[in-house]
Amino acid sequence: MSYKIVNLVASTDLGLEIDLHQVAEKLRNSEYEPEQFPGAILKLTQPKATILVFKNGKIVIVGCKTKKDIESAIKLAYDQLKKVSTKIRKRMKKIPYQITNIVALADLKTDLNLFEIVEELEANVEYEPEQFPGTILKLDKPKVTVLVFKNGKLIIAGSKSEEEVKEAIKKVKKLLKPFIRK
Template sequence: MAKVGGIEYKVTNIVASSNLGLELDLFMLARDIPEIEYEPEQFPGAILKYDEPKATLLLFKNGKVVCVGCKTKVAIEKTIAKTLKLLKPKAKKITKTMKKPKFEITNIVASASLGMGLDLYTIAYEIDDVEYEPEQFPGAILKFREPKASLLLFKNGKVICAGSKDEKSIQAALRKAKRILKPFASKKAK
């Protein structure tokens, strides 16, 4: 758990994309590697799952990959390097030689507790950028343009923050949320 402005939070998922510099035959990979699933009628990419580090990769014919499930940059690096090592000998063609593939973080998801209960009805009524439809989902959605983030807010003060590309933006969004939401703290704080 990390802490910012009195708010404890934990990164629960990082989504990253990379290009392995390989041309891939996804049918052959699914046939030869038990951890790879490929059903092109369902999805155009193959799916590779690892237990350690715990991650799932979407693999595409052009060598691009999307990595989900890692909680740290180090885990992403290890996962993408492991994937390159696994796929390189089976590639149709090597389009770019690399020892250590670069990756770009496209989304970070974190969970947090604001340390106060929230009156979601009043929040939805008073704050413009909030959507709340309790018949469909028990949480309210608060969207920030700056820092770019979307937060799922729950009555018990728990928050899921997504849409940021770095941890500083997550921290800024959580601080801003606490400041904006403080007047709407409910009596049922947990």
Template sequence: MMDTLNNKPEISNVVIKYHLTRFPFKLAELSEYFPSIDYRPKRFSGAILKFETACLLIFNYGKINVVGAKSIECADSTIAAFCMKLNLPIEFHNRQIVNMVGTSNFKRKINLDKLSREKPRMFEYYPELFPAAYYRKEKSKCLLFHTGKMIITGCKTYKDIESLNNEVRLCLLLYGYL
């Protein structure tokens, strides 16, 4: 029971948008510095560069999206490695968090059919479309699976993820599902 009460969400993905103001390169030129870069302008307008820690989607004029990072620090270090390789100044003042995804585990099976029938305004569940119940709050969304695992998406901070996790946990405790 204590595990269920104290579950802490973990960040599984961070998407951050950067804008490097001094970016003198054309995307086609980046292959000289990064042989593994994938740039096919007929397929996608940006270049894709994969690092061990994250993936960069590089667009013209220095706009870069970092996806797949496990933390903001990880995204920053990936951008720093990219800038150092190109001898560019490292800039973090033009950083915008687009999305953070967290995961949580209540370590209990949850009857989603019953939950969605009893609390239809809180939880939407369409098993023929997707195996998770939806819990929405403003721009964020939780996907609650029958295994007790939950994915939280659409947040901008870890505090938002934690708050949403606690809200769902409290709701499930209050109505006897945990």
């Protein structure tokens, strides 16, 4: 079954303290409201990404769909932050980062009876139709959460690699096989 990555979350560390008031003052594409959120928010348009910059130098990148976009977003943020702090080293060829979450979509291409699934699977499955239209299926290995909807659509969240996404889809397909009507 095919899947589509819709969001990658990654993090990196500048290894130094950042003055977030300066970030907001010097960078047009940023905002910093400490009463609302403890980090400065940089909005990038190319690639489309949101960069969260924290005082301790940690950076979180959200909204990218590819590793290439993450790398571009990090380089852009790095270059912009050099305007704020002279302590930031000269541009490195490759800035190390870690993917912390992948969100992917998949489709079983069939309708499912979610009540039946919850009744049969019990463990690690939540379904509160008054609060949310899908079941929440928590897998242990890989440690991901899969949202399963009546129309057979899946949202896989929490994986750290594409291999984990594939493994989760395979596992969910196997778990749901008895509930798939052909």
